[in-house]
Amino acid sequence: MTRAGRLAHAWAQTALWAALAGVGVDLAGVENAALDLTEDQRFTLSAVAVETARSLENPVIARVFFTNALAAPYHEHRAAVLDLLEGLRRESGGRIEVRVSDPTAEAEAADEARTLGIDPITRRDGREIRQIWMGVAFLSGDRVESVPAVTSLPLVEYDLVRALQRVATPVDSRPTIGWLVGDGEPDPGTFPETHPLAQLGRSVGALGRLAVFNPGEGPFPDLDALIVVAPQTPLPAIRQLHLDQALMRGVPTALFLAGYQPDFRAGRTTEIHHDLQPLLARYGVAIAPLLVLDRTNNEKLPIPMGGSWVQVNHPLAVVALEMNRAARPMRAVRRVVAPFVTPVSVGDLPPGVRAEVWVSTAPSAVGTPTNRPIEPERAAAIARDEVPGPFPLVVALEGTFPSAWTGRPLPVPLEGDPVDPASFVPTSRPTRLVVFGSGDLVANEGALVEATVDWLLDDPRLQATRRQADVDTRLPAPTPGQAWRWKLGIVGFPVAVLLAGAAVVSRRRR
Amino acid sequence: MPPVATVARRELLILFGQPVAWLALAGFVSLIGLLTLWKDDVLAGGVASMRGPFWWIASCLLLLAPAIAMRSIAEERRSGSLHLLATLPLTAVEIVVGKWAAAVVTLAVGLACTVPLAVALFALGPVDPGPVVGGYVGLLGLASALAAVGVAASAATESQVLAFLMALGVSAGPVVVGAALPLVAPEWVSTVAVLTFQFHVEHLARGVVDLRSMAFFLAVSLVGLRVAVLQIEHRRLAR
Structure with a gap:
């Protein structure tokens, strides 16, 4: 192979690496695999959600009315809702059917959403203020329970599971x-x-x-x-x-x-x-x-x-x-x-x-x-x-x-x-x-x-x-001694790093 | 000893034998300490979480990583020792990976220097260890990605200053994009968000080790290292 050919080969190989890396990141997101390290498994489908889904006796349809491709800070909400519903669907053994529509683009879906008690909400979406849809309705028989707007990521599971529980509970036993x-x-x-x-x-x-x-x-x-x-x-x-x-x-x-x-x-x-x-x-x-x-x-x-x-x-x-x-x-x-x-x-x-x-x-x-x-x-x-x-x-x-x-x-x-x-x-x-x-x-x-x-x-x-809920616990008010030690540690540790460095460098030079 | 380990060990001995690396580490820890103390005081906030400090650590890594990695190949090239290395039974991949590993170890030492912050927080109140562990895993991934970018920049030039600026520019890109996410067109926002450092560090600092985040850091590291290898091969072939 000529030098130019080898150079072209090296460049092509690098481009291929970049493309493969991009595909790898994309594929990694498909399965949404994650390891929840929090003490209370805060970001895993909770036991109550699993139990609710498994205890469903009648089929439930989850109608998702969500505007596609929302700008930040709502860009993760649709995926969070769909991930959660997918988890519930799996746990329900297929009793939950998830149907997704974007009423922004489908007039019929917008009419259906309104009938089910979901209206668009006005929010800043990127650089414009517009009406967006962020609702979910659960239907079981003639019963309907709606979550008109899923705007809080930490409460997505609470809101949806509560609505699912309600739609699965007969009115007279509430x-x-x-x-x-x-x-x-x-x-x-x-x-x-x-x-x-x-x-x-x-x-x-x-x-x-x-x-x-x-x-x-x-x-x-x-x-x-x-x-x-x-x-x-x-x-x-x-x-x-x-x-x-x-x-x-x-x-x-x-x-x-x-x-x-x-x-x-x-x-x-x-x-x-x-x-x-x-x-x-x-x-x-x-x-x-x-x-x-x-x-x-x-x-x-x-x-x-x-x-x-x-x-x-x-x-x-x-x-x-x-x-x-x-x-x-x-x-x-x-x-x-x-x-x-x-x-x-x-x-x-x-x-x-x-x-x-x-x-x-x-x-x-x-x-x-x-x-x-x-x-x-x-x-x-x-x-x-x-x-x-x-x-x-x-x-x-x-x-x-x-x-x-x-x-x-x-x-x-x-x-x-x-x-x-x-x-x-x-x-x-x-x-x-x-x-x-x-x-x-x-x-x-x-x-x-x-x-x-x-x-x-x-x-x-x-x-x-x-x-x-994505909420951290509160720290008790520190005692004056603790606050003093905290500040001393913050100021003192870099000095310790410098001293260690001076010791290592001088030893090596000797 | 495997060739990669030999290169990494040599690099580490050079790095820690000079005052510059120690000064950089001390500066890194000082900056995080000052930001944590005055800009975003955890004690005053009263929240048992390392999220605030993690943001500052991630931000300071953006400065530290190019500073540590800038000399790795640029200095070898400037002093002519890269030719010497080329005469040894070492491939370009082994040289680059060895340099990168040394930079990652140095950055890991920098991260270890921030552990006393977490220890102090644990001593003060009931801190959930999961997000702290997740945060450090995320920061290590970020450090690995930034080191790869730094080594790639260092391989592209003989000037350490230019290498530092190039690495800083490239590394700051995903951060700037993350900050400008509200301005991104809605149809692109999900895709673009995954390409920002904020997205991944935030997820990991919540205590969730997401496969996507690890894949992202791995991908950036691999592409960075491949670009560095390409630079060396390009120069070798261009001669």
């Missing part, structure tokens, strides 16, 4: 979520469709069957979870007893308790007396008689000014920034807007009850035992009786609770039959209780309320998929 009314609590069914409370009612209802009920003086119906939102008047003792007994029967309960509310006519806040403090104290929850305000971290509130409503940043619309990420419902929450909020903390815990704070204010928050003017500047004025923050705002408890009526005479209803002492339950089954210090929060933080109800319903199989 959990009943009670929404108590009768003491001034809002009824989500009475608000216009676009009102946040109506939307919340729908989203909470999607977790099970939402039952709005007013039991009068009678016992509560059989429930799987109970929500009490902002009672405005004192709960009579008989109602408190039934609330207590519902908890004793193991009904997990969420209380969103407003301690203060705005009185726009008077231009001040006014207190709300629900009289639940002594009851909650028995379970280990302490509600401080303080109104929290934060002059630094706050959100807008609609305020009447000059005959119209104006959105202004208001110190009483506190933005809480300290989240307990170890608590599952808080994992996806970055901040919580809590208007007219009261501190809720862990009090004297009865034996067998564990508690944790989910949300706290920033240290810039202060509490005041007196009502404040609504006008923002006057509300922000410094008062003498202020108590410095930070304050816990949400407390969650788990365990076996003692009844608040143990060793006390049972209240007698004004009308109807007295409570049968034989039916009194003195100690609860293992259950959960979560208390929020704001009622107005419910309208702003629908996702948090939904996650809380999800936590209350405590399907441990479903909750397990939350572990797929």
Whole structure:
């Protein structure tokens, strides 16, 4: 072979190597083989997903409506959804059939997606803002469960497996979520469709069957979870007893308790007396008689000014920034807007009850035992009786609770039959209780309320998929000694490398 | 001793016998330390993860790898010792692989110098070891790819400075593309994303050793080494 020929051969060989390397990388991506080194197998199909797929009794069609070739940061979502569905399909033994369409290019698919409750979402896609499709619907018989937009990669598995579980569960065997009314609590069914409370009612209802009920003086119906939102008047003792007994029967309960509310006519806040403090104290929850305000971290509130409503940043619309990420419902929450909020903390815990704070204010928050003017500047004025923050705002408890009526005479209803002492339950089954210090929060933080109800319903199989969330654990605050050693190590180690180098070089030179 | 090991050992003795390599390693560790301390303080962030430091380590590797690899063949050529090597019973492949192995070992020593960061983090709180191991596997893959690019650049010129700049330019390419990913046309984004270092380092730092990532680093290493061999053969044949 001539020199030129050998040169051409060498170049051709190099080009072939490059081409083969490219093909190799491409082929490596086909099987999506990966070794998950995380402690909790965070990026492997979870046990609950496998179990859900394997336990399917009827065929399920997974209709994927995804825009092809999305730009960053959504470029991995379609592949993540399809990978997960492929894993579920394999585990289901073929009971899941996956059908993929791109409604961006197919008008018929777009119509079908809308029929199944999936609408396009408006997002920046590369350099343009356009409508894209990122939804999945599961169909089984005449039942449909949709995930309208898969926008969070860490929650892909949770969202899809939850929808799959729902479509596979008959409607009449879904959990009943009670929404108590009768003491001034809002009824989500009475608000216009676009009102946040109506939307919340729908989203909470999607977790099970939402039952709005007013039991009068009678016992509560059989429930799987109970929500009490902002009672405005004192709960009579008989109602408190039934609330207590519902908890004793193991009904997990969420209380969103407003301690203060705005009185726009008077231009001040006014207190709300629900009289639940002594009851909650028995379970280990302490509600401080303080109104929290934060002059630094706050959100807008609609305020009447000059005959119209104006959105202004208001110190009483506190933005809480300290989240307990170890608590599952808080994992996806970055901040919580809590208007007219009261501190809720862990009090004297009865034996067998564990508690944790989910949300706290920033240290810039202060509490005041007196009502404040609504006008923002006057509300922000410094008062003498202020108590410095930070304050816990949400407390969650788990365990076996003692009844608040143990060793006390049972209240007698004004009308109807007295409570049968034989039916009194003195100690609860293992259950959960979560208390929020704001009622107005419910309208702003629908996702948090939904996650809380999800936590209350405590399907441990479903909750397990939350572990797929790509969230690292928190470090405990370092001691001054640890922080000092950390800094010393960072500065000192390069010096050690230099000294080692000097020693090696000088030895070699000798 | 196999010829490749002989070349690598000779290269390592030269590298670690000079203050430059030690200064580069100390500079590498200092830079990571300073960035970790002031730019992205793990303690202040309060997150039990090495992801932040891994990004800085990967970024600093982009500087360290060309600095370590720049002299490997360029210096041999400048001093004429490459002709001497050519008289020995060594193929171009053995020379290149030996030089590359020495560079990878040096970079591995640099990575080992960052292990105390991880150890300190483990001492502070509950750190998941999987992502840390995955991160170091990814960084070793990145180091291997960058070393191959550096050796290829070093084989292309007699000037160490030019070799450094060429390697830096080529290595920075996939990083720049990764940063500019939102500007890439949607139909190309999935393909282009796989060609960026960020994509692979991010996956590995999550604790997932993806076959695609390992294949990518292997592919870059092989192509880099092949280009270096081509340069040597080209010069040998051109004479």
